[in-house]
Amino acid sequence: MEVLEIKPLKNKKVFLYLIRNKDLRLTSLQLKNLKSFLEKEKFRFAIIDLNKEKIKKSYEDAIAKFLDKFWIPYYSVDIPDHVRDILNVDIIEKEALMNELEIEYAMLCDDEIKKESYKAQSIKIWIGLLKNEIESQRKAIELTIKPKWVVKKVLDIANMIRNDAFSIMYFTHEEIISELKMLFQNYNIQVKKIDINNIDVNKNKIIM
Numbered sequence: 001m002e003v004l005e006i007k008p009l010k011n012k013k014v015f016l017y018l019i020r021n022k023d024l025r026l027t028s029l030q031l032k033n034l035k036s037f038l039e040k041e042k043f044r045f046a047i048i049d050l051n052k053e054k055i056k057k058s059y060e061d062a063i064a065k066f067l068d069k070f071w072i073p074y075y076s077v078d079i080p081d082h083v084r085d086i087l088n089v090d091i092i093e094k095e096a097l098m099n100e101l102e103i104e105y106a107m108l109c110d111d112e113i114k115k116e117s118y119k120a121q122s123i124k125i126w127i128g129l130l131k132n133e134i135e136s137q138r139k140a141i142e143l144t145i146k147p148k149w150v151v152k153k154v155l156d157i158a159n160m161i162r163n164d165a166f167s168i169m170y171f172t173h174e175e176i177i178s179e180l181k182m183l184f185q186n187y188n189i190q191v192k193k194i195d196i197n198n199i200d201v202n203k204n205k206i207i208m
Contacts, residue, residue: 002080006152008187013165014158015041016184018177019194026062030196037194038070038169044161046074046169047154063171072169077153079146087145091137098130147179155187 017037026034046067067074079087101123108120154168172180181191 002083004083004148004152006148006187007155007159009155009189010159011164012158012161014189015167016154016189016191017041017167017169017194018180018191019169019171019196020174020177026066026196031062031066033196034066037196038072041167042163042165043072043169044163044166045157046072047077047150047171048074049077049150049170049172067169075153075157077150079141079149083149084141087137087141091134094130094134094137098127098134101127101130143176143179147176147183150176150180151183151187154184155189158189 019034046063048063064074078084105120105123105127108114108117108123114120154170158168170180177193181193184191
């Protein structure tokens with residue numbers, strides 16, 4: 001069973017470009033910018049991590065096709081399923097309890113007198129607390145725990161590459177960029193954040 005053991009780089013100089021974009025598709029200009037960007041760096045592999053399902057559908061196919069043209073291998077990274085299942089146990093239990101409470105509260109609301117009762121108001125507060133706890137736990141998994149697994153997997157791949165110096169393209173969503181940057185820098189990977197809408201192709205300048 002895979003465990004969260006992050007192995008530092010071994011005598012390698014690695015640059016990682018966190019590529020973010022707020023749109024749900026890649027325009028011809030963005031693809032042109034990426035092509036120009038790729039020609040300036042020695043990329044050994046790419047990571048595609050776009051999280052939301054509707055973004056995956058519109059993004060990943062275009063990015064994958066782009067990377068295939070340049071023979072750049074790409075990987076998806078995430079928390080392993082067995083780890084995510086364990087992390088989700090408490091969330092699932094709270095969701096089940098919340099569903100039961102919502103049914104009970106709905107029944108009480110059918111009666112105007114019971115709707116204003118202490119019991120109904122207590123259940124309403126309890127439901128609100130559970131919703132907040134579930135949301136907080138989900139955010140912690142995606143914004144704190146997931147980035148650590150991402151760093152582990154990227155370093156595992158990087159350590160298998162023979163080159164001493166190379167770059168990585170990392171397509172990701174806005175929410176975890178700051179956490180990823182901090183973690184990668186802690187493991188001696190130089191990180192730059194890139195907006196593919198703002199790559200100045202003519203001046204060969206990347207606007208950070």
